[in-house]
Structures are given as structure tokens and as C-alpha cells.
Amino acid sequence: MENFVWDPAQYAHFAGHRARPFVDLTNAIQLEAPQKVFDMGCGPGNMTVTLAQRWPEAEITGYDASAEMIEDAQHMVANRDDDAWANVSFAQQEAGTWMPPADTDVIVSNAMFQWLPNHIDIISGWLESLKPGAWFAMQVPGNSVARSHQYIGELAAEEKFSVAKDAAYTGESVHSVEEYTRMLLEHSFRPNVWETTYHQVLTGPDPVFDWVKGAALRPVLQKLAEHDATHVTTLHDAFVLRYKAEMLAAYPPYTGPDGQEVTVYPFRRIFVVGHKELDYFI
Numbered sequence: 001m002e003n004f005v006w007d008p009a010q011y012a013h014f015a016g017h018r019a020r021p022f023v024d025l026t027n028a029i030q031l032e033a034p035q036k037v038f039d040m041g042c043g044p045g046n047m048t049v050t051l052a053q054r055w056p057e058a059e060i061t062g063y064d065a066s067a068e069m070i071e072d073a074q075h076m077v078a079n080r081d082d083d084a085w086a087n088v089s090f091a092q093q094e095a096g097t098w099m100p101p102a103d104t105d106v107i108v109s110n111a112m113f114q115w116l117p118n119h120i121d122i123i124s125g126w127l128e129s130l131k132p133g134a135w136f137a138m139q140v141p142g143n144s145v146a147r148s149h150q151y152i153g154e155l156a157a158e159e160k161f162s163v164a165k166d167a168a169y170t171g172e173s174v175h176s177v178e179e180y181t182r183m184l185l186e187h188s189f190r191p192n193v194w195e196t197t198y199h200q201v202l203t204g205p206d207p208v209f210d211w212v213k214g215a216a217l218r219p220v221l222q223k224l225a226e227h228d229a230t231h232v233t234t235l236h237d238a239f240v241l242r243y244k245a246e247m248l249a250a251y252p253p254y255t256g257p258d259g260q261e262v263t264v265y266p267f268r269r270i271f272v273v274g275h276k277e278l279d280y281f282i
Contacts, residue, residue, distance in 0.1 A: 020198060021269050022047040022110045025139045026054070028192055028273040034058050034105030034135075040095050041065075041112025045073025049085045051108070056087065058105070063093035095119075100126050109138040111215070111269075117173040120183060127187035127274070134276045136184075141216075142195055142268040144171020147250040148212050151243065156220055161239055163227045167219035180272040189274030197268045207263045208247040209240070217243070 034055055039048040042062030051060050064070050073090040095116060100107060107126060113119035127136060143149050149171060155161055156168035177193050184191040204210060213221060224236040253261040 021139050025137050029135050029137050036104050037106040040109040043069050049088055052085050052088050060088045062090040065094045067092055106135045114140045114174050130276055132276050137273040139271050140174050142270040148208050151246050164220040164223040167223040169216040184274040189276050192273040195270050197266050200265045202263045202265050206244045208251050208265050209244050
């Protein structure tokens, strides 16, 4: 998928919900005192800095391909009024052109690899190079079969919105838990692979749209906005209206006892954690 511009503020709008998978992922890493830790696809860095609390003696580096995300992360650290995050730094880096240093202890990646169709090859290269004792932990959305994601492709496939067809996220790059498990085993990692569906309670008039536009829907919306900027059309607004209507039908709000409307949005995620043990065999 071609590059697109991330909006750190929109991505962070559901920071609490997005934080839960990161916490569940990193809690599976059973390492007391690593020295060198990398967070690949760190976004605005709000979760990367939590690793500084767990591993205060480690050198922690957050990488992201988005200049906007890294700028936000660096600004956050620079404006901290104490040295609690002194061991954390951020830099722009494409995952596909990076290799871990020989002394790497931990690589964490939270909701990044779904954007890279060849990520099995990328990860395999990392796993092969990591030293015995190192840990690898990633999480990717597994929600491509959900209506919130399927409808993106359906709408973009319509002739009216076809300029955005190639930008539609399909989830085809995400593999099965069995494939990720085999990947770890092939590189002498003890696997801990599982899937979880979070039933997220969202509020607001269009909560599912607000969630999805921060990630899976963003490339399509950007493509439509670029088209509208050079044509006398309103493809972007027409797409959004159709999408919002479908999401309200697929995920109808529920009125609780207090009278507040909430929407339950199930979101499946796949977790892949491994510890390199050269003498480990199944």
C-alpha cells in the first residue's frame, strides 16, 4: 500500500481502547531486565513510554514510518518535566529496511504489520538475526471479516468511488494463528500465539466510523479527499455518509439504564509472542 498521512490526534482519540492490546501483548514478555528494546510502529509513542516504567534500565527506541507520528512522540518526550522517559527515544524508520542490532533483547510491534503484505519475510529476517534469549512480540488486527472492514472494500469497489479502490484495506496481509506459530517455530522461538475479541463499548453519534477512520479507513478517505481537491465533486463526503449509515445499521446503539447511548463494537486481534531458545523443539 502506498504511503499516506497519519493523523496522530485521531489515532489517539481511542487511546484507552488501543492501549489494552499493547498491555496484554507486553505482559506476555517474561524478561526482567532487558538492555535494548525496540517498539516498531510506535505511533505517537504514548504506549512506548510505558515500557520505560517497566524497564527503567533499558535503552528503548520507538520507530515509525510516519513523520507525523514521530514528531508527536518526540514532542511528548521533550515536554516531559522530569527524567522518567530519559531512556526513550524516537526516530523515523521503515520496518522493511531495518534490521535489529546484534544485542537486541526485545522487539515489540503493536498494530503495524497488517500494512505490510510481506511482513512474514520481514519478521523472519529479524527472528533469524536475534540472539538466543531474545523476545519478539507483535499484535495485528484480525477484524477483516467484520462489517466495519468489509464494507470499506465494497464501497470502494463501486464505480463512483473506484479512485480509492486500491487504497481499501482488505486484511489479506494478516495470516492465521497457525502460520504465525509455524513462523516462530522455524526460527527456534518458543511460541505463545493467541487471538482475542475485545467487545469495545464506544460512545458518540458515529462511534464505529470514528474508530475506523483513524486507521483502516484512513487511506481511502485520503485518496477521496485528494481526488475532490482537483475535481468538482464530493466523493469523500458521499462515501462517509454511506459508510456511517451502514455502520449504524450493522452496529446499532444500545440505550443503557442511565439513558446514555453506547455501541458495542467487537474487535478481534491476533497476538504473536516468542522467546528464542535454540534447543526448543516440539
